[in-house]
Amino acid sequence: xxxxxxxxxxxxxxKAREVEQMTRDALxxxxxVREVLLEGLIAGMSVVGEDFKHNVLYVPEVLIAARAMKAGxxxxxxxxxxxxxxxxxxxxxxxxxxxxxxxxxxxxxxxxAEGAGFQVKDIGVDQSVEKFLAAADEFKPDVVGMSALLTTxxxxxxxxxxxxxxxxxxxxKLAIGGAPTSQAFADEIxxxxxxxxxxxxxxxxLSLLEKKNAPAQ
Amino acid sequence: MNPAKxxxxxxxxxxxxxxxxxxxxxxxxxxxxxxxxxxxxNLSHPDRVQAIQGRYxxxxxxxxxTNTFGGSxxxxxxHGHERDFEAINTAGARIARQAFGGRxxxxxxxxxxxxxxVEPYGELPAAEAQSHLEEQARTLVIAGVDAVIIETQTSLxxxxxxxxxxxxxxxxxxxxxxxxxxxxxxxxYKTMMGVSPEQAAEFAAGHGADIVALNCGTGMDMTGAxxxxxxxxxNCTLPIMVQPNAGRxxxxxxxxxxxxxxxxxxxxxxxxxxxxxxIVGSCCGSAPEHTRAIRQALDAFGG
Numbered sequence: 001x002x003x004x005x006x007x008x009x010x011x012x013x014x015k016a017r018e019v020e021q022m023t024r025d026a027l028x029x030x031x032x033v034r035e036v037l038l039e040g041l042i043a044g045m046s047v048v049g050e051d052f053k054h055n056v057l058y059v060p061e062v063l064i065a066a067r068a069m070k071a072g073x074x075x076x077x078x079x080x081x082x083x084x085x086x087x088x089x090x091x092x093x094x095x096x097x098x099x100x101x102x103x104x105x106x107x108x109x110x111x112x113a114e115g116a117g118f119q120v121k122d123i124g125v126d127q128s129v130e131k132f133l134a135a136a137d138e139f140k141p142d143v144v145g146m147s148a149l150l151t152t153x154x155x156x157x158x159x160x161x162x163x164x165x166x167x168x169x170x171x172x173k174l175a176i177g178g179a180p181t182s183q184a185f186a187d188e189i190x191x192x193x194x195x196x197x198x199x200x201x202x203x204x205x206l207s208l209l210e211k212k213n214a215p216a217q
Numbered sequence: 218m219n220p221a222k223x224x225x226x227x228x229x230x231x232x233x234x235x236x237x238x239x240x241x242x243x244x245x246x247x248x249x250x251x252x253x254x255x256x257x258x259n260l261s262h263p264d265r266v267q268a269i270q271g272r273y274x275x276x277x278x279x280x281x282x283t284n285t286f287g288g289s290x291x292x293x294x295x296h297g298h299e300r301d302f303e304a305i306n307t308a309g310a311r312i313a314r315q316a317f318g319g320r321x322x323x324x325x326x327x328x329x330x331x332x333x334x335v336e337p338y339g340e341l342p343a344a345e346a347q348s349h350l351e352e353q354a355r356t357l358v359i360a361g362v363d364a365v366i367i368e369t370q371t372s373l374x375x376x377x378x379x380x381x382x383x384x385x386x387x388x389x390x391x392x393x394x395x396x397x398x399x400x401x402x403x404x405x406y407k408t409m410m411g412v413s414p415e416q417a418a419e420f421a422a423g424h425g426a427d428i429v430a431l432n433c434g435t436g437m438d439m440t441g442a443x444x445x446x447x448x449x450x451x452n453c454t455l456p457i458m459v460q461p462n463a464g465r466x467x468x469x470x471x472x473x474x475x476x477x478x479x480x481x482x483x484x485x486x487x488x489x490x491x492x493x494x495x496i497v498g499s500c501c502g503s504a505p506e507h508t509r510a511i512r513q514a515l516d517a518f519g520g
Contacts, residue, residue: 055400058411060372063338099252101295104334104409126252151501152241152251155471179435180466180473189471 002026011044014064016071023072045115049199066111089117093141095127102149108198129163158189173208236280236498237273254296259308270316276505277512283309286329310360326357350382364390371408393426399436418452430458439485446492456495463502475502479510486514
């Protein structure tokens with residue numbers, strides 16, 4: 001049994017080489033890919049997320065931890081194989097909405113979501129509703145995340161939400177985030193949820209997945 | 218140079234100054250479309266930019282910040298205005314000077330964040346960041362600004378590069394301004410990158426900035442500005458400048474708007490001045506009326 005607590009600690013401290021080696025060792029010792037992913041990597045990243053939410057860690061530490069996570073993932077990814085999807089937490093399509101060129105926060109969300117086991121498709125900044133819809137058709141996400149930093153561009157999120165609504169029952173959950181947004185805003189535009197920060201966003205994606213996958217009433 | 222020809226730092230030794238308020242929202246009120254390049258208006262609508270700054274002067278601003286926040290080549294490129302880099306920055310300095318209409322006043326050449334994280338945390342190479350910052354600082358200094366203000370900074374890496382760039386460009390005065398967010402438990406302020414006011418004060422002083430400042434940030438109002446200013450005062454001897462937001466944003470017609478009334482904002486001014494602040498301005502959500510209220514509060518405090 002590998003020392004997952006130590007592995008989590010190394011990931012927390014951003015020791016990429018150690019995390020990579022421990023991932024290899026755990027596999028060599030007969031642990032399943034899924035166990036190493038969940039207990040070695042994702043568990044470590046979730047502590048990082050919690051501490052980020054509570055201002056114990058800030059962006060630089062999160063980025064370094066995410067890099068260590070990635071180092072472990074490079075070992076696991078080839079083993080996930082073509083059926084790799086079955087091992088992923090869910091599929092996230094994400095972008096910054098039209099008129100807004102900011103992406104530091106969105107990129108952080110991508111990293112944290114990958115750290116939680118999501119398959120992430122990032123379509124970048126300044127994205128129209130048409131682009132979101134086309135990307136969703138292709139990628140088939142469980143959740144679509146929208147980001148905006150400007151008080152003036154956040155209203156475009158409603159255009160994207162409306163665009164998905166007009167599609168009818170796609171089952172895709174819509175999440176929003178970014179400095180000027182709030183739960184009240186999410187409610188007002190009809191989004192399924194709001195994440196206050198990168199860590200809160202991942203919590204939100206997970207809870208939306210649960211709702212999505214819950215058997216229909 | 219400003220007509221008075223007395224350098225900003227010397228004036229600050231004898232009196233406190235008022236700086237202007239928000240530019241972006243004013244540009245939009247004047248017709249700028251959301252998401253388009255406000256800095257490009259220095260060339261396409263210089264009259265409107267000057268009219269906004271003129272209103273701030275009329276409201277009592279001693280300092281105007283040039284409309285060049287996103288004026289680095291890197292950011293202008295995103296909007297397809299890279300070719301106009303030099304003209305936009307030069308015009309920004311000229312428009313602000315003209316807005317004073319011959320009266321004495323200080324033009325602060327604005328450099329905002331590059332919008333990407335500098336390595337080792339992000340992917341923007343430090344050398345590239347440095348060349349963008351140097352180029353913008355040089356252009357603003359040649360255009361005759363009285364100071365370079367480096368605003369909305371969150372990491373000491375980028376701030377350090379920008380201070381170096383302004384110094385290398387021969388800026389007469391360098392202002393280092395950070396954006397702090399209020400912690401989840403509302404007990405302290407740090408930047409997104411984890412920089413505390415204590416660290417920033419020490420860094421700005423040690424790195425050769427002339428004035429340490431704060432602007433914008435989540436949950437940064439006039440009262441929060443006083444809190445951070447007190448920490449600055451305890452940790453360095455540099456003059457201090459603050460530009461807090463007009464309260465906290467509220468939701469209105471699908472937009473986050475700052476609605477703190479000028480009088481409510483000005484109520485926090487004495488506390489800020491008591492903390493030793495030398496320049497008081499304002500950021501998101503503020504308008505000339507806020508500047509006027511700050512002016513009155515500052516004058517009532519005894520300049």
